[in-house]
Ligand SMILES: Nc1ncnc2c1ncn2[C@@H]1O[C@H](COP(=O)(O)OP(=O)(O)OP(=O)(O)O)[C@@H](O)[C@H]1O
């Protein structure tokens with residue numbers, strides 16, 4: 001806590017802290033999207049023929065699809081022909097070790113507080129760093145490899161483990177699932193791949209850091225996590241982007257598969273550039289994240305802290321197919337100034353005795369709009385399905401909005417679905433009480449919102465929790481008083 | 482310590498304090514009594530700097546500083562503490578965490594380093610004993626679901642932790658059972674060290690049996706209309722406020 005407060009003090013203005021641009025010669029595609037660009041990306045990455053075919057198929061499907069209009073957000077149409085679909089930080093040769101990572105790139109990650117240095121590593125966190133769409137370094141690979149764990153970039157997985165990629169890629173989020181998943185399938189340039197073999201409990205947090213750097217580029221990562229029978233992994237994802245006047249597009253796809261008795265915990269701290277006070281610039285974050293509890297007694301848990309992006313459109317979901325499987329969604333979404341977020345989850349109960357839990361905490365300030373959209377679906381064979389949803393909104397000021405759209409579809413009469421929702425305002429009384437104990441208003445607000453979000457913050461691994469607390473405080477600076 | 486001169490304040494066009502004069506010297510305990518709605522909590526809030534109230538006249542000097550010029554948090558950091566009549570709840574923030582933040586904010590203002598964890602814990606233990614408050618209460622969210630008495634006791638605990646120069650207790654005794662009343666009063670008495678001053682707002686003489694005041698004031702319709710020693714409280718207990726009204730020449734209904 002006290003650490004958080006000092007950070008608040010240090011950051012005098014509520015300016016985006018991660019808004020620098022790294023100057024590395026980029027190796028990029030010209031703007032626009034057509035089959036040639038798809039071929040260019042695939043060729044750049046020396047991909048096998050089957051991968052190119054997969055991409056081309058996706059591209060052709062995408063051309064027939066329409067931009068979704070149903071989310072409760074408004075933004076100018078994205079010109080998909082103005083975006084560059086490939087941008088790789090230029091590196092002279094293939095790297096033999098982490099010591100060879102471009103010093104400037106290394107400095108970028110140091111600034112983000114991520115150490116690529118295995119000696120000075122974060123305590124027990126393996127990192128895959130993805131800058132503009134390309135994975136630049138994966139730490140701890142060898143140690144993990146000895147346990148049979150595969151943790152590498154997606155490009156590498158396509159080459160080294162084609163049978164796994166072919167088996168699982170697109171199995172949870174089909175190419176045609178939605179407009180952005182189709183786009184991602186056609187043009188994704190990298191991402192992380194993670195495979196935990198049968199019975200292995202991954203001994204460290206696996207972490208990917210995404211950063212958009214080059215101007216006018218879209219970032220389309222693809223993440224695939226497969227947890228075999230009886231395995232366990234906790235996976236962390238962090239995101240930042242430089243401050244720019246124009247909007248940047250981020251359209252990722254994350255797929256998780258949990259087989260019998262497997263457990264996957266996926267945590268995100270999303271801090272893409274949110275745009276300035278007037279709403280200029282910022283990242284459009286259109287992400288498809290879905291996991292399938294394919295096996296019995298399996299568990300998938302999503303935890304997200306969303307503070308960035310100009311527009312967020314994101315519903316990490318769980319398909320509860322295996323009997324007795326468990327899905328969880330813990331979310332804190334903060335919107336300030338002109339930010340808009342439409343986020344939530346889908347819990348699809350298919351197997352017997354499946355359980356899901358949704359805890360959503362929305363915090364809105366400034367002129368922002370924050371919507372929770374959640375679907376709980378209980379299929380006709382999902383005997384004894386249970387869901388509990390808690391959606392709380394906290395408002396700062398009276399110009400922002402909080403909205404809740406819970407959808408419940410139950411086809412089995414033994415299901416128990418509970419939904420609770422509250423909306424509150426940070427009261428003058430609470431702030432005055434804190435002031436009277438020597439806390440200034442910024443500190444008071446930070447304390448109150450961290451209290452409000454506590455149930456979700458508690459789900460984060462320690463390394464992330466502190467960072468997330470700071471982020472909450474920073475993103476709301478100057479929004480009260 | 483505290484000099485209030487002709488203090489006037491209003492809320493939403495309504496004149497509530499109509500010229501308060503009060504002097505509190507270091508180490509003194511002053512009690513303020515008065516009927517409901519006479520302006521006691523308003524006085525406490527204005528001194529603590531609540532922005533709903535508009536000060537329309539007068540001066541307040543606290544430790545040689547112009548109190549009315551200071552922000553509410555700086556008043557606190559200068560050593561002014563208010564035990565609220567209705568303490569607020571802050572969900573998800575433990576009392577321990579809250580007090581730690583408060584202690585360190587005040588230390589920072591004084592140019593001191595944050596208190597280290599060991600020292601903080603030691604101090605917590607010591608003060609917990611003083612007001613006989615349970616550890617389990619302090620790990621719960623601040624005041625959330627606390628009983629009325631627990632909230633009041635928590636206020637006194639915070640006072641003990643923050644060691645103010647001047648503590649204003651706004652009806653800290655109401656809602657307390659007999660034992661709690663004694664514990665809270667003893668806690669206050671232990672904090673009387675000849676330098677720390679208290680302004681105790683109460684309706685009941687009973688509290689003043691435990692916390693013996695140097696001066697007792699009657700606040701009525703926004704003015705201090707009578708002051709005296711501790712025997713004034715006894716007199717009020719016996720006779721009610723009617724005799725004051727009579728003295729003021731107001732008609733009293735039978
Ligand atoms: N927000 C407000 N708007 C209008 N009037 C107010 C407001 N707050 C307080 N008052 C009025 O100011 C007067 C003084 O209130 P105050 O709370 O100071 O009384 P008190 O002496 O503390 O009473 P009690 O013994 O009941 O606690 C009351 O008449 C009250 O109704």
Ligand SMILES: [Mg+2]
Nearest residue numbers: 521522523566
């Ligand atoms: Mg009162």
